[in-house]
Amino acid sequence: MQATGLEVPHLLNSLNTALVMVDKQLHITYVNHAGEALFETGHKQLYGHPLAEFFLPGSIDTSRLRAAFRHGEDFTENEVKLCFRDNRFVLADLTVTNLVHDGVSSLLFEVKKIDQQKRISQENMQHAQHYAARELVRGLAHEIKNPLGGIRGAAQLLAKELTAEHREFTTMIIDQSDRLRNLVDRLLGPNALPQMSWCNLHEALEKVRNLMQVDDGHAIDIVRDYDPSIPDVHMDQDMIQQAVLNIVRNSIQALSDHATEDPQITVTTRVERQMTIHGKRHPLVAKIQITDNGPGIPPAIRDTLFYPMVSSKPHGSGLGLSIAQTLVNYHDGKIDVDSYPGHTQFVLYLPINRKESANDE
Numbered sequence: 001m002q003a004t005g006l007e008v009p010h011l012l013n014s015l016n017t018a019l020v021m022v023d024k025q026l027h028i029t030y031v032n033h034a035g036e037a038l039f040e041t042g043h044k045q046l047y048g049h050p051l052a053e054f055f056l057p058g059s060i061d062t063s064r065l066r067a068a069f070r071h072g073e074d075f076t077e078n079e080v081k082l083c084f085r086d087n088r089f090v091l092a093d094l095t096v097t098n099l100v101h102d103g104v105s106s107l108l109f110e111v112k113k114i115d116q117q118k119r120i121s122q123e124n125m126q127h128a129q130h131y132a133a134r135e136l137v138r139g140l141a142h143e144i145k146n147p148l149g150g151i152r153g154a155a156q157l158l159a160k161e162l163t164a165e166h167r168e169f170t171t172m173i174i175d176q177s178d179r180l181r182n183l184v185d186r187l188l189g190p191n192a193l194p195q196m197s198w199c200n201l202h203e204a205l206e207k208v209r210n211l212m213q214v215d216d217g218h219a220i221d222i223v224r225d226y227d228p229s230i231p232d233v234h235m236d237q238d239m240i241q242q243a244v245l246n247i248v249r250n251s252i253q254a255l256s257d258h259a260t261e262d263p264q265i266t267v268t269t270r271v272e273r274q275m276t277i278h279g280k281r282h283p284l285v286a287k288i289q290i291t292d293n294g295p296g297i298p299p300a301i302r303d304t305l306f307y308p309m310v311s312s313k314p315h316g317s318g319l320g321l322s323i324a325q326t327l328v329n330y331h332d333g334k335i336d337v338d339s340y341p342g343h344t345q346f347v348l349y350l351p352i353n354r355k356e357s358a359n360d361e
Contacts (some may be wrong), residue, residue: 018092018111021099024069026051026062029106038090038111059083065096069105072098079114087343140185148184152177194236194330201233201286201350202226204241205267208248220252225268233286233352235331240350243327244288246320247346251292255343258295266291277334277349285333288348297339305337 002249018038021030028046036042039054054062059082070076082090094111150220152174159170159327209222248265255263268289275285296304325335333350 016112018109018113019107020051020109020111022051022065022109023104023106026065026107028096035111038113039084041084054085056083065107068096068098074098082111083108089338089340093345127166142185145181146175148181152181161294194239196234196236198232199235199237199240201230201235201240201269201288202228204237205269205288207241209267210243211245211276212248212252218320220255220263220265221266222248223266224335225266227271230271230286231284231352234348236327238326239330240348243324243348244290246324247290247348250320251290251294251344254294255292260294262293264293271352272349275349277332277351280332282351286350286352288350289345290348291343291345293342294344296341296344301317302339306335335346 014032016034017034018035019030019032020028020035020038023029027048027050029048030305031039031043032045036046039046046054051065052062065076067073074095076093076095078093080092080094082092082301084090091114093114094113097108097110099106099108155170155173155177159167164168205224205226209224212220212222244267248267251265254260255265266289268287268291270287270289272285272287273283275282277285306321321335328335328348328350331350333348336347336349338347
């Protein structure tokens with residue numbers, strides 16, 4: 001059955017793919033509902049305005065679009081990063097098609113957001129990598145700690161046979177053995193299981209903020225943007241406090257090392273609904289966003305950021321983020337990160353279960 005003229009707009013508005021049409025001046029002449037959602041504004045604010053007006057300078061290649069008009073060329077690009085003026089970044093597959101109607105030429109943009117699929121893929125890969133790294137560290141720790149114990153014991157026995165003058169060498173062996181053992185323990189992370197109880201999430205965040213404020217070494221403003229309606233979360237407050245503290249310390253270090261102008265860290269809390277974490281659907285999830293305006297995370301370490309011993313700091317141990325992820329994993333949560341120059345944001349997701357259902361378990 002052929003669609004009538006009245007049905008066509010309805011069909012276009014029912015699509016999940018964003019459709020945006022521009023004229024030869026690259027002014028917007030049409031968007032469907034998905035297109036309005038992409039721009040996060042209504043058609044009255046879009047129609048007649050230049051396409052480039054809504055994006056950061058340089059993020060839209062207008063010369064290529066004008067060439068597409070001149071030569072009638074269509075093109076497709078995959079995993080394009082659209083950078084909006086409100087600092088939103090959207091990952092999408094983009095198809096540009098030339099259209100001619102009643103002698104008027106237009107370009108039709110088909111924008112299919114792939115952020116969610118990409119995030120799920122990255123989350124699964126990150127979770128698998130973290131598990132593999134943890135197992136590798138556990139195996140290495142076992143192989144290291146056993147001979148260390150023997151070396152330390154032998155040094156203690158040898159010390160009894162030596163004079164005081166030579167005992168300083170056995171003391172050195174014992175001290176260095178203890179240092180290596182402590183390093184291995186830190187690599188393994190917390191051994192104790194979480195002590196879960198119903199806690200106010202903001203109490204843990206305030207403890208971190210107060211701790212950072214009394215640190216005279218860093219004069220960095222920590223801004224709060226809390227959602228007071230978030231219900232109590234079933235969690236180990238000390239563990240979540242430690243996870244947040246590790247991330248905030250990383251942000252402070254990055255801001256300090258690069259002498260960022262007007263350095264600032266913002267801690268935001270919100271609620272997400274119907275969210276899938278590690279393949280499990282949660283009706284309600286607490287979201288903690290830790291955002292700084294520092295230099296961003298170096299591209300070379302982004303894919304291995306949560307591995308133990310990975311750090312961009314010259315004297316960093318590379319354990320803070322690995323431990324933070326382990327602590328959040330204990331709560332069936334996850335950590336996401338988004339970073340580019342001038343913006344780094346870590347997001348902690350913690351499932352919120354109703355007290356009644358948690359008590360029934």
